[in-house]
Every structure is written in C-alpha cells, then in structure tokens.
Amino acid sequence: MRFLPVNSPDHHFPADHHFLPEQPIPRGRVWPVMEPLVNSHVPAEFLRLPDIPVETLFTPDPAPGFEPDIRLMHMLKGRRLLLDELLPDSSLETIQKHFAKGFIRFTTGFTKDKQCRRCGANSPADQALFHCFRCRKHCTYCRKCIMMGRVSECSIFVTSNVPAAEDPKNAAHTLAWEGTLSPGQKHASDFLTNRLQNGPPGECLLWAVCGAGKTEMLFSGIQKALKSGKRVLVATPRSDVVRELEPRFDQAFPDTEIAAFYGGSSDRFADADLTISTTHQLLRFYRTFDAVIIDEVDAFPYTHEPMLHFAVENAAKLNSHKVYLTATPERRMQRASISGTLPSVIVPRRYHGYDLPVPRFVWTFRWRKKAEKQEIPAAVTRWLRGHLENEKQIFLFVPTVKLLKQILPAAQKQFRVPVESVYSEDPDRKEKVTRFRQGKTRLLLTTTILERGVTVKGVQVGVLGADDSRFTESALVQISGRAGRSPDEPEGDVCFFHDGSTKAMVRARQQIEAMNREREGISR
Amino acid sequence: MNWKDLLNETDRCLYCGNGYAEPVSWQAVLGLGEERRLCPACTDKLISIDALSSCPGCSRTGSPILCSDCRAWKEDRFWADHPFTNLSLYEYNSWMKELIARFKYRGDACLAELFTGEIARRLGSAAAEACVVPIPLSEERQYERGFNQAELLAAACRPVNILTRSGQAGKQSKRSRRERIGTADRVFRIDPVSLPDNKGFILIDDIYTTGATIRSAARVLYEGGAEAVSGLTLARA
Incomplete structure (x- = not known):
C-alpha cells in the first residue's frame, strides 16, 4: 500500500x-x-x-x-x-x-x-x-x-464509517420458555426487564446464589430488549459456559437469530440479534452492543485479565447497559452493592426454595504432610466412607494437581468403588465428568476447575485443605453450591477439611448463612 | 497465589507467560549460564532428538539406521553422488506444533529467540566455515507473515540470503506427501549478486517433513557450484 x-x-x-x-x-x-x-x-x-x-x-x-x-x-x-x-x-x-x-x-x-x-x-x-x-x-x-x-x-x-443498516427482518422474538419463575427469580427478572427498558445506561449487578436459576431470570429482559431493536450480548469468561448456554437460548428464542463465539467456533463473521460469546472473542467487536450481560463475572480469567475488561468496554456501545451476573461477587463489588453505588438485585433462595447447605469445618491436623506421604487423613477417610456406604456420590476438591496425583492411588486402594480424578489439562476431562454425571464413578477428586457449572444430583462435597490460598471466598461458596441443587435431594453435606481456618473460609460460611436468612429477593 | 511465590518468581516464560524461578547456580551468578526463557513445565515438553537413536540422514526418530525416506532419496541419480544430511533438533510433538503455529502463522516473531542460541551452539564451528543460508519465502508469503521464520531462527549464525523463491508453488503445509516429493518445479533460484566465496553451505528451516523443500534448495546450490550442502531444521515431523 x-x-x-x-x-x-x-x-x-x-x-x-x-x-x-x-x-x-x-x-x-x-x-x-x-x-x-x-x-x-x-x-x-x-x-x-x-x-x-x-x-x-x-x-x-x-x-x-x-x-x-x-x-x-x-x-x-x-x-x-x-x-x-x-x-x-x-x-x-x-x-x-x-x-x-x-x-x-x-x-x-x-x-x-x-x-x-x-x-x-x-x-x-x-x-x-x-x-x-x-x-x-x-x-x-x-x-x-x-x-x-x-x-x-x-x-x-x-x-x-456508516451506521449499521437497520435490519428489516423485525423478528417477533417470541419467548418459547414456559416454566414458572420462583418468587426470587421473578423479582430479579422484573428488575432486569425494567432496567433494560427504562433505566439509565450503566452497570448493575444480579447476585443470585448457586442453583437460583440465573439463565431463566434473563429471558424476559432479553426478549423486551430485542423487541425494542437492541443488540444484546451474553458474555462469559468460559467457553464451556457458551456451549452450554447456546442450546438453552436457542430453545427459548426459536425465531431469533443467535450467534455463538468461542475459540474454534465456525463462523467468525456471523451477525445476529443475540450474541453469546466468550470474553476473549469480544476483542474483534467494536461499539456495537446496547446491552451486555456478563455471566460468571468473577470467574477466571476475567478477574485477572485487564485485556478482557478492555474487550468488553470496546464491544459495548458508549451508552450501554452492563449487567453483571454472579453467585459470588468480589468483595469490591459486594461493598458497592451494599452501599448502593452499584444498583443490584439479590436472589438469596434457590429456585426450589430450600436453604443452601452450610459448610462444616473439620480440623484435619497436618493434612499436607499426610498427603505428601500419599495418605488420606483419617478424618477425611471416615467422612468419605460414611457417605460411600450410604450410596452417595462425592466431589472431593483439592488445591493442586500435585496433591491430586499424590492421594489418588490411596483413594483407589482404600475404597472399593470407582474413583477418578480430573484437572484442567487432563485430556479425558470431559469423559470423566460425563461418567461421574451418569453415576458410574462414585468419588471424583478434582481441582478447582469443577467449582462452577457442574450439576450432579445428590452429591456430597468435601474440600481437602480448605485453608490453602487457592480456595478463595468465592471459590469456596461456589464449591459449596455444588451440593443440594436438585429439588428431590435439597440437602447435602459440605465439609471443609482444614489445618487452621482462614478468613476466606469464615467469610464463605458467613455469606451462605446470610443468604439463608433472607427470604425474598432484595433490590438496592 | 501466595505472595512468597510472587517474590520468588523472577522470570516469565516466553511461551506460556507463567512466572517461574530460575534455579540459583554459580554459573548464573558469574553470568556464564545462558538464559533459558522457558519455564520448567514448557522445558519438559520440548524434547530434543537424540542423534544416536535417530536416522543419520534426516533425524527421524526411532532407529539409528538410514530410514526408508532417505534410502528413497538416494535412489535418485542426483542424490546418489551429492551428499545431503539433515539434522533436526526437536521432536514435532503437539506442544511444538502449537509453538510453531503461533510463531509462523500468528506471527509471534520473538519466539525464535528461544532457539537461536541452541541452533548456533549445535552448528558450532561449522557455521564459521560454511555459509548459513535460511530457506527463503516467496515475497507474497513473506509480506503476509512480515518475516521469514528460517531467517529469524538462524539469526545468531550470521545468515546470508543468497536464495530467492518464486511464488507459484503455494504453501507446502497444504499439500499431500506425494505432491510434495513429486514437485519437481524449481522454486528456488540463486541470487547471483550475493554469492559468497564459500563452497560449503548449511540450510536452515523450521520443519523437515519429507525433505522436499530443503533438498530442492540444496540441489540449486549444488548446481550452482557448491561442494557440500547440509541442512538443520528446528523440528522433525
């Protein structure tokens, strides 16, 4: 040139x-x-x-x-x-x-x-x-x-250099979802709809506990926004969440054009009224969305990567709505919500209305030393055995891959049930999770990668080494949120094995207890 | 992340970007050690090819005798009396594949720095006596990429660009094996202006797959009066 x-x-x-x-x-x-x-x-x-x-x-x-x-x-x-x-x-x-x-x-x-x-x-x-x-x-x-x-x-x-041509298609954007919302969900859904329609552009927070049914709360608000000709984006840091959300939105909005973007998705230049994307893929967009909904806003790598915040800022129009959606907002966001500087709605109940399981703390003296000797601490063994005898499935979270590999042989030897382990770079990660969902594996040892998004009916949750710095407050709340998600088995045992409790553990328990005290949705 | 870890991590891996601590040694204190720039996790995935258990003609791993490919080349009348051996440094495993994809196709030019030192070390004194020639790209391709990856890899051995490549051939990685070996089209030419006095040449490229590219360049050099030509590539596919 x-x-x-x-x-x-x-x-x-x-x-x-x-x-x-x-x-x-x-x-x-x-x-x-x-x-x-x-x-x-x-x-x-x-x-x-x-x-x-x-x-x-x-x-x-x-x-x-x-x-x-x-x-x-x-x-x-x-x-x-x-x-x-x-x-x-x-x-x-x-x-x-x-x-x-x-x-x-x-x-x-x-x-x-x-x-x-x-x-x-x-x-x-x-x-x-x-x-x-x-x-x-x-x-x-x-x-x-x-x-x-x-x-x-x-x-x-x-x-x-020209404004995007107005689409003449003018689709009806019918909402085909026919479930009913719980009172908390309804409250949040109304808040969001009202905000997207009449509210001033800006940020707001939708703080809904694990298992509250976040996606269903979005439908009505998104539908109204689409009908008024807005371009809507649902973004999330994790590509597996995009792949999970796409079919659900496809079913809910049968005559709306939906485009999904994640690393390796097929059409890079697709254009649709409703876009679902990983935050990474937003780097190609430029000032185009009227409403941006960020799911799992506190998930890695969004919180650690200024690039992704920059991408979201650039993809949204200058005057746009930003909705943060999470079960575990960072402390800064929690404070902004409580002080009222960040307009927010809190959904403290799960959609089935039961309490969240509150974690128990179990002191496990010198668990790290034991694990290094490839032994599972006695307290953990007792707890595991108890639930395995009751035919329960168990998630056992550990802080590192190294530790995971150290205790796996011991676990397989001690319990006469199928035991498996997953971590982020595991090539068979998807298959192992599927086997666990089907109930073929009884005990699954995992690092924090399974802290969100996995729903298994009637599962019990243990955290070995909950005092490790990798288990932050939000990680522990998310992990506790794996238990009791099904209305058939709303109870679940959550157990933190630690060698001296940490601030993160105490705060996580406080957060869960505070949510259980609330009955209805709160908006600020 | 523990603050103690943050204090200890002095280096950042050039490839994966994770922090790591370079082990403290006397060499490092005296400034003798070479900077590695790869974290231990990545170093583990970078697998050198052992010269004693790979093909002496092309570094194909598995067996120390001349492989079937090299024997097939030898049957060609030209290669029967013009010796050519290739040395590849690393196995082309999935990690290396990703690294080369990021280096070549995404254009992360500075990844070449991971290997320039090792390439110069392996060539050793041979690089001083012979003339180090990177395999050129066609102008279209080089424009598209912004750089020639072979030239960057050879950066520490004073490379000389005496070859040019015409653009018709298309991407080698988009062809089948048969197409590659069968391509007789002469894509390389010697640039007569810059021909040095040396009679020995070492060709540098990123990947050796069938050897068609590097041998076609070697043949042009032999026909231009070279006495000995050999090749060095980063990876052996």
Missing part, C-alpha cells in the same frame, strides 16, 4: 486505482492509494506500508448513492478488523473504493502512547520487536492478543 499527498507531483495512478476525492480535502491531509501489496510483475520491488501516520488520513463523508459491497460491510458490522483479516474475503480495490466513498475508516494498530488498540496492553512486557518486512523497520507488535493475529505498529484497523 502506498500513501501519497494528493497534490504531490510524483503521483501517477494506474487508471483502475484512481479514486479521487469528490470534495476538496483539508491541507496537510493525505489520500491513500492502495495497490497490490506485493507486486508480482516487478520482481523484488515492494510497495510499502506507509510512513505517513494513518491519523492524518482524510475520511470523507459517506457518498450518497454508492452501493457498498454487502460482504465487506457485513464483516465490518459492529467489528474492528485488521486489514489482513479482510483480505482473504475482499480485495484491496474494494477496500480502497469503500474508503474513497467514505464507507470505511482506517486506524493504526497502536495508539500514540504505544497501547495496542485491540487489547489495550501497553506494558513493554507484552510487546516485542521484530524487523518487519512490510514497513522495513523495527516494528513493535503486541504479544498479548497475538492469538487473534498480529497487531503491529504498521498494522491498519478497518471499521465501518
């Missing part, structure tokens, strides 16, 4: 690349002329990316009467993409023409203070330098979001 000042004497365009502006352009501005990036007719001669900063480009107003390329504008709808991402499906000539007619806009890959425009990373640790064949200079690139394709100093982002 070559960029030339329009009035420069040495510019001579080939006839078919000639798109002169239809209106005079301000002085000091430049007009780009794109030619094939690699000119195969002239060997060893390259047309380089510009030294001229893209900021000084003149973008004209959209020309009336120009028929834009549907495919290109479709890809750019609500997105900001690298020129390289567009090129396989579009040509430089098409892009040039759309630029000349004011339908697209160019921006640099990095801001002036060396921040990646896509993921917001600006620390030198996230950047690297290479000798770039395009700009023939040492070029900085962003390593933080490299898995979405490289953003370097000479990269160009393309965005649409």
